[in-house]
Amino acid sequence: xxxxxxxxxxxxxxSWLFTLDHKRIGVMYLWSxxxxxxxxxxxxxxxxxxxxxxxxxxxxxxxxxxVFTLHGAVMxxxxxxxxxxxxxxxFVLPLLLGAKDVAFPRLNLASYYLYVAGAIMALASLVxxxxxxxxxxxxxxxxxxxxxxxxxxxxxxVLGFSSIFTGINFIATTHKLRAPGMNWFRMPLFVWxxxxxxxxxxxxxxxxxxxxxxxxxxxxxxxxxxxxxxGGDPVLFQHFFWFYSHPAVYIMILPGMAIISEVIPVFSxxxxxxxxxxxxxxxxxxxxxxxxxxxxxxxxxxxxxASAIFSFLTFLVAIPSAVKVFNWVATMYKGSIRLxxxxxxxxxxxxxxxxxGLTGLFLGSLATDVHLHDTYFVVAHFHYVMMGGTxxxxxxxxxxxxxxxxxxxxxxxxxxxxxxxxxxGFNATFLSQFVLGSRGMPRRYYNYLPEFQALHVLSTVGxxxxxxxxxxxxxxxxxxxxxxxxxPPNPWGGMTLEWQTTSPPPxxxxxxxxxxxxxxxxxxxxxxxxxxxxxxx
Amino acid sequence: MSTPQATAExxxxxxxxxxxxxxxxxxxxxxxxxxWLFLVTEILLFGGLFTGYGILRMLHPDAFHHGHTYLDRWLxxxxxxxxxxxxxxxxxxxxxxxxxxxxxxxxxLLATLALAAVFLGVKYVEYSHKFHEGLLPGRFYSHKGDxxxxxxxxxxxxxxxxxxxxxxxxxxxxxxxxxxxxxxRGHFSPAYYNxxxxxxxxxxxxxxxxxxxxxxxxxxx
Numbered sequence: 001x002x003x004x005x006x007x008x009x010x011x012x013x014x015s016w017l018f019t020l021d022h023k024r025i026g027v028m029y030l031w032s033x034x035x036x037x038x039x040x041x042x043x044x045x046x047x048x049x050x051x052x053x054x055x056x057x058x059x060x061x062x063x064x065x066x067v068f069t070l071h072g073a074v075m076x077x078x079x080x081x082x083x084x085x086x087x088x089x090x091f092v093l094p095l096l097l098g099a100k101d102v103a104f105p106r107l108n109l110a111s112y113y114l115y116v117a118g119a120i121m122a123l124a125s126l127v128x129x130x131x132x133x134x135x136x137x138x139x140x141x142x143x144x145x146x147x148x149x150x151x152x153x154x155x156x157x158v159l160g161f162s163s164i165f166t167g168i169n170f171i172a173t174t175h176k177l178r179a180p181g182m183n184w185f186r187m188p189l190f191v192w193x194x195x196x197x198x199x200x201x202x203x204x205x206x207x208x209x210x211x212x213x214x215x216x217x218x219x220x221x222x223x224x225x226x227x228x229x230x231g232g233d234p235v236l237f238q239h240f241f242w243f244y245s246h247p248a249v250y251i252m253i254l255p256g257m258a259i260i261s262e263v264i265p266v267f268s269x270x271x272x273x274x275x276x277x278x279x280x281x282x283x284x285x286x287x288x289x290x291x292x293x294x295x296x297x298x299x300x301x302x303x304x305x306a307s308a309i310f311s312f313l314t315f316l317v318a319i320p321s322a323v324k325v326f327n328w329v330a331t332m333y334k335g336s337i338r339l340x341x342x343x344x345x346x347x348x349x350x351x352x353x354x355x356x357g358l359t360g361l362f363l364g365s366l367a368t369d370v371h372l373h374d375t376y377f378v379v380a381h382f383h384y385v386m387m388g389g390t391x392x393x394x395x396x397x398x399x400x401x402x403x404x405x406x407x408x409x410x411x412x413x414x415x416x417x418x419x420x421x422x423x424x425g426f427n428a429t430f431l432s433q434f435v436l437g438s439r440g441m442p443r444r445y446y447n448y449l450p451e452f453q454a455l456h457v458l459s460t461v462g463x464x465x466x467x468x469x470x471x472x473x474x475x476x477x478x479x480x481x482x483x484x485x486x487x488p489p490n491p492w493g494g495m496t497l498e499w500q501t502t503s504p505p506p507x508x509x510x511x512x513x514x515x516x517x518x519x520x521x522x523x524x525x526x527x528x529x530x531x532x533x534x535x536x537x
Numbered sequence: 538m539s540t541p542q543a544t545a546e547x548x549x550x551x552x553x554x555x556x557x558x559x560x561x562x563x564x565x566x567x568x569x570x571x572x573w574l575f576l577v578t579e580i581l582l583f584g585g586l587f588t589g590y591g592i593l594r595m596l597h598p599d600a601f602h603h604g605h606t607y608l609d610r611w612l613x614x615x616x617x618x619x620x621x622x623x624x625x626x627x628x629x630x631x632x633x634x635x636x637x638x639x640x641x642x643x644x645x646l647l648a649t650l651a652l653a654a655v656f657l658g659v660k661y662v663e664y665s666h667k668f669h670e671g672l673l674p675g676r677f678y679s680h681k682g683d684x685x686x687x688x689x690x691x692x693x694x695x696x697x698x699x700x701x702x703x704x705x706x707x708x709x710x711x712x713x714x715x716x717x718x719x720x721x722r723g724h725f726s727p728a729y730y731n732x733x734x735x736x737x738x739x740x741x742x743x744x745x746x747x748x749x750x751x752x753x754x755x756x757x758x
Contacts, residue, residue: 100557103567168574176567177557206578210585214697222676223693225589230675231600231687236592240585508556 026091036078072135084255098179121155167201193258208244256393267343268335281320314364345396352388377437403487421469428462604691623652
C-alpha cells in the first residue's frame with residue numbers, strides 16, 4: 001500500500017516507547033505477551049519432560065514445584081489475561097468502532113508499563129528463590145513458605161492495575177467513541193465481548209488486589225487475617241481469591257468467544273445467527289461469573305447448602321455458553337465456508353471448547369467433584385478451556401488480523417500443517433489427562449504410580465507435537481514480516497470497519513471518518529442453487 | 538490525515554481537546570465515565586476489607602468491642618467533621634471552576650488541601666498513641682492486660698483499613714496540588730474544567746469511605 005502507515009510514519013525506539021497510538025501499544029503488548037507465552041511454554045515442556053518417568057527424570061521435587069507454579073502464574077497473569085484484550089483488543093477495538101484511538105491513550109500506555117513492571121517483578125522471582133505455592137497462593141502455606149512470594153504477590157497487584165486500566169479504557173471508548181451511525185446493535189460482537197470482559201476486569205480485579213495485598217501484609221507485618229494461630233481464617237483467603245479468580249476465568253474465555261464471533265460469519269459469508277443472543281450471552285456470562293466462586297471450595301469445608309447453591313449457579317453458566325456455540329454452528333449452516341487458517345482455528349475452538357465446557361459440568365456436580373477434585377481431570381478441563389478455548393481463539397484472531405496489523409500475508413499451506421499438528425498434539429497431551437484424573441492421578445504431584453506411566457508418556461509426546469506446531473506458526477508468521485505478498489485492505493471479505501482502511505492502517509486509523517448505516521455482518525446475499533445452475537448453464 | 542486546519546481551529550477554541558475526540562463535551566463525558574469506573578474499583582478494593590472486617594468481627598465479637606474502647610472517638614469524630622467540610626470546599630472548588638472564578642477556585646483548593654493535612658495530622662497523633670501503647674497489628678501487638686483474647690485482630694484491621702484510606706488521602710492531596718498548579722496557570726475555564734470535576738468525584742469517595750470506617754471502628758457497641 002502507498003503512503004505512511006502507523007508502523008512507518010515515525011521511526012526509532014523512542015517513537016515506540018512513548019507512543020500513545022493504540023495500535024503501537026497493542027503491538028508492544030502482542031510481542032510482550034508472546035514472549036511470556038514462550039517462557040510459560042518452555043516451563044510446561046519441562047514439567048511434561050519431568051513426568052515422563054514415575055520417578056525423578058531431570059529435576060528435584062522442589063524445583064518441580066517452582067516450575068509448575070511459575071508456569072501457571074506466567075500463563076495466567078502474563079499471557080492469557082492480557083493477550084486478547086490488551087494485545088489484539090487494543091489494536092482492533094477502536095478500528096471496529098471507527099474511532100481514532102481509545103478514550104484514554106495515556107492510561108493505555110501506563111497500562112502497558114505496569115504490565116512490564118509486573119512481568120519483571122514476577123520473573124525476578126526466578127533468581128530470588130522462586131515460589132512453590134501454586135499460582136493460587138493458598139494460605140496458610142503461602143504465608144509460611146520461603147522464597148519470593150512477597151515479590152510475586154506485589155507483581156500480581158501491579159498487573160491487576162494494568163488489567164483494570166485496559167478495562168476502564170474499553171468501556172469508556174465503547175460508550176463515547178463509536179462512529180456516527182454505530183448504535184449498540186451495529187457494534188461487532190467482538191466489541192460486546194470486550195465490553196463484558198471489561199466489566200469483569202473492573203469489578204473483580206480490585207478484590208484480587210486487596211487479597212494479595214493482605215497476603216503481603218500477612219507475610220511482612222503478621223496481620224493475621226488469614227492466620228488461624230492469631231484468630232484469622234485461612235478459608236477467607238480462598239473465598240477472596242476465587243471471588244476474583246473465577247470471574248477471571250471469564251476474563252480469559254470471553255475475549256476468545258469474541259474473536260470466534262467475528263471469524264465465523266466472515267469465513268461463512270453469512271450474517272451471524274442470533275446477534276442479540278450472542279451479545280447478551282456475553283453480558284450474562286459476566287453477570288453469573290460473580291456468583292459461582294464457591295465451586296472451587298466444595299471440599300474446603302463450606303456448608304452443604306452453600307455448595308448446592310454454587311453448584312446450581314455453576315450449571316447456569318452452561319446456558320449462555322451453549323447459546324453461543326449453537327449460534328456459531330447455525331451461522332455456518334448453508335454458508336459459503338472457506339477453510340483458511342482463522343476459520344480452521346475457529347472450528348478447532350468449537351470442538352475443544354465443547355469438551356472443555358462439558359467436562360466443567362462434571363466438576364460443577366457435587367458428587368463427582370469430590371472424586372475429581374485436585375486430580376488431572378481438573379488440569380485437563382481447564383487446559384481444554386484455557387488453551388483449547390482461549391489460546392486457539394487467540395490464534396484464530398492473530399491469523400485473522402495479522403494482515404491488518406503488519407500488512408503481510410502468511411503462508412496458508414504452512415498454517416494448515418501447523419493447525420493440524422496443534423490439534424493432534426493438544427488432544428494427545430490433554431485427553432490422556434482426563435483419563436489419568438478419573439483414575440485418581442492427583443495434580444501437582446512430582447512422582448506417581450507406575451501404572452500411570454503409559455498415559456503420562458502419551459501426554460509428554462503430545463506436548464512435543466503441540467510445541468512443533470506452535471514453532472511452525474512462529475516461523476511462518478515471522479517470515480511473513482520480511483516477505484511479500486503485501487496484504488490487501490480486506491483479504492477475507494469482512495464487513496466490519498477495520499477492513500475499510502488500509503493494511504496496515506494510517507496513524508489516525510481512517511483517512512475519513514467512517515459513517516455506519518448497516519450491521520457488522522450484512523454480507524451480500526449468496527447465490528441460490530438455481531442461480532448457480534443458471535450461471536453455469 | 539484529518540485536515541490539519543480543522544484541528545488547529547478546534548484547538549484554538551478548546552486548548553486541551555485531544556485529537557481523538559470531536560468536541561470538548563465528548564472528552565469531558567469520557568473522562569467522567571472513566572473516573573466513575575475507577576471509583577467502582579476503589580469501592581470493591583475496600584469492599585474486600587469490609588467483608589474481612591465483617592467475618593472477623595463475627596468470629597471475635599468481644600475482642601472487637603473491647604478493642605474499640607482503646608480508640609479516641611472524639612478524635613475520630615473530629616476527623617469526620619474535617620473530611621466532611623473538605624468535601625464541601627471541594628464541591629465549592631468545582632463550582633468556582635464551572636463559573637470561571639479563578640481566585641475562589643484557588644482558595645477552595647487550598648482550603649481542601651489544608652483540611653486534608655489536618656486529617657492526616659490527627660491520624661498521626663492517634664497512630665503515635667497506639668504505637669506507644671503497643672496496640673499494633675497481629676504479631677506485633679504487645680499491649681498487656683486485655684480482659685478478652687484476640688484484640689490484636691481488631692488492630693490488624695484498624696491499621697490496614699485506616700492505613701489504606703490514609704494513602705488515598707495522600708493521593709488526593711497530590712492530585713489537588715496538581716490542580717492548584719494548573720489553576721494558578723489559568724488552565725481552567727467554564728469551557729474546560731473536567732480535571733477539577735473528576736478529582737472532586739475522587740475526593741468525595743475518599744470522604745465517603747471514611748464515613749463508613751468511622752462507625753465501624755470507633756462506634757462499636
